[in-house]
Amino acid sequence: MTTYGLLITGSGPAGVSAAEAYADAGGPGPVALLTADPHAPYERPPLSKNALTSPGDVEPTPITEATLPDGVDVRLGATVTAVDLGARTVQVGGETLTFERLVVATGSTPLPLPGAEEDAEIHALRSLQDGRDLARAAQHARTALVIGSGFIGCEAAASLARSGLDVTLVTPEDAPQQERLGSYAAQQISSWLADLGVDVRTGVEVTSVHAPRTVHLSDGHTLAPDLVLAALGIAPQGDLLGDAGALTYEGRVVADEHLQAAPGVWVAGDIARGLHAIAGRALAVEHWGDALAMGAVAGRNAAVGDDGEQERWEEVPGFWSTIGEHTLQYAAWGDGYDREEVVGRVGGFTIWYADAADTLVGVLTYNADADYERGRRLIAAGAGIAEAMRGDDIPELRGGRKTCNLC
Incomplete structure (x- = not known):
């Protein structure tokens, strides 16, 4: 029976990013990536955009933000049917695989x-x-x-x-x-x-x-x-790990600020309900860039193991969406707001979102890239909506206010 230094379940951005980060951090091998998908890892965002407007068959776009390292055993069409956290095994069809470390990034299915x-x-x-x-x-x-x-x-x-x-x-x-x-x-x-x-x-x-x-x-x-x-939304696929004894909430696996769900087990992407180190509360995010970022954290933490210095999940969640020829950029904690302020820009706009205490909790931009980047820094720093409206940035907020861990 082969024992893998790392098993990854899921071939989306979180799984691929975890494999790359694990290898870059010098994690011990061998490494296997298991996916129920019959196709090699590919990007999903194009499927709702140019793939529907291009003639001919839809061709997969390789994941460009992260790459699978050489030597990773990629098993396509491999559905994991059971996980035993005590024995550190997963069941794939009639085969039992043993792992030292596990990253679960199985994503979600459409409702x-x-x-x-x-x-x-x-x-x-x-x-x-x-x-x-x-x-x-x-x-x-x-x-x-x-x-x-x-x-x-x-x-x-x-x-x-x-x-x-x-x-x-x-x-x-x-x-x-x-x-x-x-x-x-x-x-x-x-x-x-x-x-x-x-x-x-x-x-x-x-x-x-x-x-x-x-x-x-x-x-x-x-x-x-x-x-x-x-297009009604998604159902996260965290129940398999829940059946193995991990704590779950509404189909997502509960994890700490290091995205660790159990000894030797980390989660990333749609299935994770992780404690965000900057927000100070549990967040669930469902977007491509966030899956890449979470996968990288999980992969690096798996590489150093339970006894190593674990990295925190700190990146402010954000994504982009292209509707026709119009691209929106959005960054936010994602759990609501109490106030919004709209600022017109040349050929675009910015919307600032704040909570009841007027603390900035989100930003949406259209043709205002500078506001988007500045907004992410301000959100991470715990700035107020007044600072955002005035055009302040992080350097002007460092006197006594929490500094930005992303800068």
Whole structure:
């Protein structure tokens, strides 16, 4: 039986980043990466953007921000069915693998659409195969329905419209992304979608879907599009580790500020509910760049082991989203805000978000890159919204206020 110095489950950005960081930190081998995906590691963000507007088959884009080191045993189509933390083993089909250290980065799966018949033709968008299936369906469709106004839904609706389809987007929100980003940003996103011809129907839910694609809405309307995409969010896949004895919360594995969930075990990406060292509370993040950052922390900590000096998870969560030709950048703790302030920029805008104490907790920018970078520093430093509005930066805040660990 082979004993691995490190086993990684999951081939997304968190898993690949963990492998690279582990090797760079001199972690002992051998190393194996296990993934249920039949394809070599690839980027998922293009699947809701240019992949839907390009002719021909969807080709995978290698993960460019991190690379798998030479010598990593990559096992594709390998589904982990059980983990034994006491014995330090994982079960893959009929094979038992032993590990000294384990990084779990198994990600998440799309939420199913409630009320849909089992044989209804409903697309999801998470994997390369999902992207290929959706793109092929789009090539033979004239009309499309996107259910959900999260970033995947908005990006996909814009991309499908740009490829020539007549697209309708339905959402229970009063405007796309209003609950997360506020009314101003929601209005901007709505206008961008409308400019592309997307029919945005707000305050509407899907009550049922009859096969193959007859969709009944809560406002009494019935639609029969050629293509249906459900973009309702994700379900993190942390239950397997929970069954092995790790603490979980709503499908995520609870971890400390080093992203350690148990002796010799670290988690990263969608499945992690980690204690953020700067925020001072547990956070769950679901974005590509955050998975890369968390994977790097987990990989480096696995390399030094339980008795080594562990690195803290400190990076302010953030991501970007491209809707049509418009790219938004967002950084925030991600657990709400009490106040928003909009500042116009030439050809763009910045929105500052604060809590009840007027402490800065988020920033959203459009064509204002400098504000985004400055905002991340201010959030990490615990600055107030007044400093952000005045244009202050970290050097002006160091007199007595917590300094920025990211600078």
